[in-house]
Amino acid sequence: MSSVAVIGAGLAGLTCATALKGLIPSVKVFEKSIFPGGRISRFRAGEYEFNHGAQYFTVNNPLFWNIVSAWQSEGIVRPWDGWIVELEKGQVSNSDMATQAFVGYPRMQIVVENLAQNCELTVSCNISELEKQSDGGWRIFNERGDYLGAFDIVIISTTANEVSNLCRGVPSISVLADRVDMTVCWSGMFAFEPRLDLPFDAAHVLNSPLSWISRYQLAGQQDKFDCWVLHASPEWSQLYAASYRGRVMHALLQSFWEAVDLPEMKAVSSSVHCWKHAVPINPINEDSLFDETEAIGACGDWCTAPRIEGAVLSGFSMADRVMKYIHKLDA
Ligand SMILES: Cc1cc2nc3c(=O)[nH]c(=O)nc-3n(C[C@H](O)[C@H](O)[C@H](O)COP(=O)(O)OP(=O)(O)OC[C@H]3O[C@@H](n4cnc5c(N)ncnc54)[C@H](O)[C@@H]3O)c2cc1C
Secondary structure, eight states, rough: EEEEEOOOOHHHHHHHHHBBBBBBBBEEEEOOSSOOOOGGGGEEEEEEEEEEEEOOOOSSHHHHHHHHHHHHHHTSSSEEEEEEEEETTTTTEESOOOOEEEEEETTHHHHHHHHHHTTTOOSSSOEEEEEETTTSSSEEEETTOOOEEEESEEEEEEHHHHHHHTTTOOEEEEEEEETBBBOOOOEEEEEEOOOOOOOOSEEESSSSSSSEEOOOTTTTSSSTTTEEEEEEHHHHHTTTTSOOOOOOOOOOOOOOHHHOOOOOOOSSSEEEEEEEEOOOOSSOSOOOOEEETTTEEEEEETTTTTTTTHHHHHHHHHHHHHHHHHHHHHH
16 A cells, blocks of 8 residues: 545645655645635635635644644644624624634635645646546546546545545445535625724624624735625525625625624625535534545545534544554555
8 A cells, every 4th residue: 555645635635645644655635726725725806815714713622632732833823812793783792702713824724735735735636537446446537537646545535525426436435425415605705995993803693694704804914904704694605506796796795784784885805705515514423434445535524523623633534544444454
């Protein structure tokens, strides 16, 4: 067993690849996007930058505490002491939504960028076919049919829907991945100038198309701009999943003004993004999946818990299962 392909350079995949590095001669990571990060990646609109996916993370598991402590020592993660409130039609209904939270510094994506530095990563590479070889192992191909290499073990660390697409011939994985439902989330990214007169940093929004709004100040970004990320509720996002971007942009902005009860002003930058597979609703409650007969595994937040902690722990579990499998073969 000398080669592993990891498909997907989100937190789960890069955690797995980093843990295997040094233990296995060749670990290659393939990512369909132009950079690693998945659902913690940044969004850039001209000179403005936003965390448009995960906003912050919490820590419960002792292993994850150790990892977060190491990230803090490296200076890539900081506690987030933003003032979070609950908001309904311009009224703050609960001003004490304090939670012990952390963020990547200067941006969320730094955490994956840091992991990716130690990995052999190919970006802009959409894996669309896995072909089992008669002598074991897998050949992998991108969406143009280009052959990308043969690997003893393949790990798929994408969202559950992609896992079931790629794992059609491996029911021990695809059947479980098929059962996972994901929410849809429309994100709006708006910059205003001058800054808005809002005392809080973020709010859970009640009785609105929006569920979350958060001020985003990238370290070093000029503070004359006020950048806000708006997340529509899962229900609203599902309803408008196929709508025109312009219509969604307008609706999100209208809902924002209603939620904060400020006079409308023109945004200097407006963008929207639809997360078609945002957060798993019903994770399968397995840390990760590995089929020893087929030498293929899968990990991600859809296995464990729908958050950053879940993705990292799933990636570690995946690496552990791979090493146990290899040791078993060696014994
Ligand atoms: C809007 C939103 C808000 C969120 N808020 C929070 C929050 O506040 N706190 C929190 O803890 N969590 C939050 N989350 C969840 C958190 O972002 C995820 O749990 C975590 O990032 C999942 O990591 P992952 O590695 O499992 O998956 P992903 O990050 O989705 O990584 C999968 C990667 O696989 C790649 N990929 C997919 N298919 C292929 C293919 N065929 N070939 C190659 N590459 C492929 C993708 O491009 C992606 O980079 C939020 C998520 C969203 C969308």
